[in-house]
Amino acid sequence: MSEYIIRNGHVFDPVQGIKGDKKDIAVKDGKIVETSALSASAKQIDAKGKSIMAGAMEVHAHVAGPKVNLGRWYRPEDKLFDSHKTPGMTRIEGGKSIPTVFKTGYSYARMGYTFAMEAAMPPLYARHVHEEIHDTPIIDEAALPVFGNNWFMLEYLKNHEIENNAAYVAWTLNQTKGYGIKIVNPGGTEAWAWGLNCLTVNDPVPYFEITPAEIIKGLIETNEYLGLPHSIHIHGNNLGNPGNYNVTLDTLKLVEGYKAKNNFGRKQVMHATHVQFHAYGGDNWGNFESKAKEIMDYVNMEKSITMDTGNVTLDETTTMTADGPFEHHLGGLNHLKWANVDVELETAAGVVPYIYSPNITVCGIQWAIGLELALYAKDPMRCFITTDHPNAGPFTRYPRVIKWLMSKKARDAQIKAFKNSDKVVAATNIATMDREITLYELAAMTRAGPAASLGLGKDYGGLKPGMNADIAIYNINPDNMPSDPEEIEKAFSGVAYLFKDGKICVKDGTVVDNGNKRTFWVDVKVKPNKQVAHDVKEKFLKYYSVNEGNYPVPDSFAPHPYVIAVDATQ
Amino acid sequence: MKTVTLTVKQAPELYLECENITPDTFAGKKADEIAQLPAYQGKEDTTLGEYFTIAGEAGATAAETQIILKGDCSKMKYIGIKMTAGEVIVNSSTDMYTGGWMKGGKLVVKGDVHSFCGLGMEGGEFIIEGNAGNYLGASYRGDWRGMQGGIIRVKGNVGSDICTFMNGGELIVEGNADVHIATHAEGGKIVIKGNVNRRVGGQMVKGEVIVFGKIGLMMPGYKYTKDVDLEVDGTKANFAEYVGDLGERHPKRKGEPVYGKIFLKK
DSSP, X not given: OOEEEEESOEEEETTTTEEEEEOOEEEETTEEEOGGGOOTTOEEEEOTTOEEEEOEEEEEEOOSSHHHHHHHHHOGGGXXXXXXXXXXXXXXXXXXXXXXXXXXXXXXXXXXXXXXXXEEEOGGGHHHHHHHHHHSOSSEEEEEEBOTTOHHHHHHHHTTXXXXXXXXXXXXXXHHTOOSOEEESTTHHHHHTTTOOOXXXXXXXXXXXXXXXXXXXXXXXXXXXHTOSSOEEEEOSSTTOTTTHHHHHHHHGGGTTOOOOOSSOOOOSEEEOOGGGGOEESSSSSSOEEOHHHHHHHHHHOTTEEEEOOOOOSSEEEEEESOHHHHHHHHHHHOSOOEEEEETTTEEEEEEEEEOOTTSHHHHHHHHHHHHHHHHOSOTTSEEOOOTTTTSSOGGGHHHXXXXXXXXXXXXXXXXXXXXXXXXXXXXXXXXXXXXOOHHHHHIIIIIHHHHHTTOTTTSSSOOTTSBOOEEEESOOGGGOOSSHHHHHHHHHSOSEEEETTEEEEETTEEOOOOOOOEEEEEEEOOOOHXXXXXXXXXXXXXXXXXXXXXXXXXXXXXXXXXXXXXXXX | OEEEEEEEOSOOSSOEEOTTOSHHHHTTOOHHHHHTSEEEETTEEEEHXXXXXXXXXXXXXXXXXEEEEESOOTTEEOTTTTOOSSEEEESSOBOTTTTTTOOSSEEEESSOBOSSTTTTOOSSEEEESSOBOSSXXXXXXXXXXXXXXXXXXXSSOBOSSBTTTOOSSEEEESSOBOSOBSTTXXXXXXXXXXXXXXXXXXXXXXXXXXXXXXXXXOOTTOEEEEEEEEEETTEEEEEEEEEEOTTSOOOEETTEEOOEEEEEEO
């Protein structure tokens, strides 16, 4: 394989604590190596006046699977005028908020991303998720199966059978080639099948008689029993409603007393996702306000939590979540169109198009809350940037979110552009916040932090010799930061170079190689468990629409796997 | 106003995507520059010059530009799409998406237009001297933003599903219409001088449909309220007013629900 030496660039690497110093980066056989390990034939890349970071890691996005495809089916208008092929090696790229798999891969790569986590995989439709993951070029991907409303889990945790639940989770991860435990509106989606919802952590789930708090704690215990690379990944109850920040704090406080137990260097026991949607004050849309500070005060203090923001990007987008009741509620608010899927014993999903208009006060406040979360974060290694793609906005807007975070001038310009800017300012703290995220903090929020949270910190998210050679080089010079914030957005929109596994995949913002994409999944070994084997067999006979033998994802669906083995038999 | 004349020299084998035939794209360009503008045929990237002989030059702005198309354009799509000003005159029939998302100016087609024309139109004037196909003035597939403004006048008949998701503007049909008129509409006005097959105003929230001829079958969600005298497109007459669609969601204004209305000439 090729060897490269990247010279004269400013390196930002929280893993090694390098804050913009000029340092040569050597690449050999897909890994970062000491410069002394290179032969004389190494190709030179001049990164003078540029910034070098590890490949960015997306911790939460909806980029593959039945829910995304449902959005594609019923929103043909999202691809309007996108049918032409552009010159070069790329295929046609269609879609704005629900892009095709090709556009997904290319767009992430062009922005310097090398990994994306599909945030909600219905186990029953795992094959579809893996088919789309396989067809997404360049970037590595993994998927989190959803467990928060699963019948097996509800029954085991009701009786606090952690060992059985762990065996079931291990079995599901193996069957679906999944990465970790995703929880969406714990109990609430199941309650919705009964026409109800769980709006606090203490609302019991009908029939199963278990509360969201018990589900969350049980799944934390299960996760740490197994020692998975990632912690539980939670979308809490009562998403998107005024006054929900109290429910969010109740959810976050459930980590108290738990400690991470794993061999992957992961420190947190809970990853709270798209917190923007969970940090709302007020009790109706009229007195709606930001509670970002209250949430971040707790997150800053509690080291067992990592989180991501879920920034609103002020675009027309497509919301999609396994939180079925929320989507039904949203469809009733905006009268556009609503689609719903029920996934048998496991989960559900809803899809509704949504326009985050700068003319609507609530949308402006949501925009501010997302940014406030990141700006209040004291530890950038625990607060990551997402748009909960496509729920708060398409991931292709990351450069714009970065611009807002890095430039007060850009934020002020946006506040001024709101139709009701005085109302937005009155309901938030954004106008008083002077903090501007530095390139070093950005590297923590988008690289080192997510990698550590996903348990991949040993090989990913940094530029230390021995780590995987996923490297993004941006046209931004820390010694001469642009005074025009638009230049920041431009720099992060198209990398100068993107190395993926030591191969140049993007050059000057243009895709030049499809890379060697891999599917990450976690294979957990547990002690044989007759009870769970019996329960699985029985449920398949009684309830599932498929046979047990047709359930697993065959190896051919993930032909380029990166399997993380976990031994939980001890 | 300056004029550019495009004469068809070669009929496309498939269909030619003419989204660049608009005063906005032509503005400020000379004939040879216009000939270089891209036009897709299937997946092939070609130029307008391959299919048209181009004479004259465009004005400095769209408003100062007139485009005249000669020859058979019945396999040309997207003519006049998104135009904001100026004038386009087509001396033949055209294919789908003609005049889609128009914002201003005037577009005249002297023959028929195919389906999906005038989609999501926001302003301007679109005159069709022949017949129009389905989905005239509707929204794009899946979208909820149908005709928003401007005026479309059809001298002949129209197909089905016209003005689906209409939100504003006016459509005048001098001939007859097929099924599904103003489905899901939330505003706008449709005048049909001839007869309508059936299914007028299904799931209509707001808006007006005025029919001079007969409606094959009135939808059950409509209720007769009163007779009114109206002046429509220069004709004064007495109409029976129906409100509906009663099964649909309706916004309230001053405490009273707002309904879609159908006026049927007596």
